[in-house]
Amino acid sequence: MTFVLHSHKMCFTGDALMIRACGRTDFQQGNARTLYHSVHSRVLSLPEEFSVYPAHDYQGRTQSSVREEKLYNPRLTKPEDEFVKIMDNLGLRYPAKLDVSVPWNMKCGPTEADDKDILADIVANKPPPA
Secondary structure, three states, X not given: OOEEEHHHOEEEEEOXXXXXXXXXXXXXXXXXXXXXXXXXXXXXXOOOOOEEEEOOOOOOOOOEEHHHHHHHOOOOOOOHHHHHHHHHOOOOOXXXXXXXXXXXXXXXXXXXXXXXXXXXXXXXXXXXXX
């Protein structure tokens, strides 16, 4: 999901478009073609001077622009089929807390009924039980 503020010439792209990168498509009902079309039609189609604010960046950067991402994003500057091939072959490890985090994200966090020990382990960054 991307929030666009036309009056301020900016967009908040969450995990869809990051600075010189994009979100993973190998879990959470991800689909590389859907991501490609979504980013190209909803974000990279904005005026080039629009600022882009991603959810996070592993290099400490906080902002880019539509123009910069159209020119320099190493994945999204590729044709669709090449993008899909790149995304299908990233070889990233499966996130340790994903099986607990995704269901919670889909219902906006844990509820009273959720196991408090699991929540405590996640907060303490302990591995899930085997």
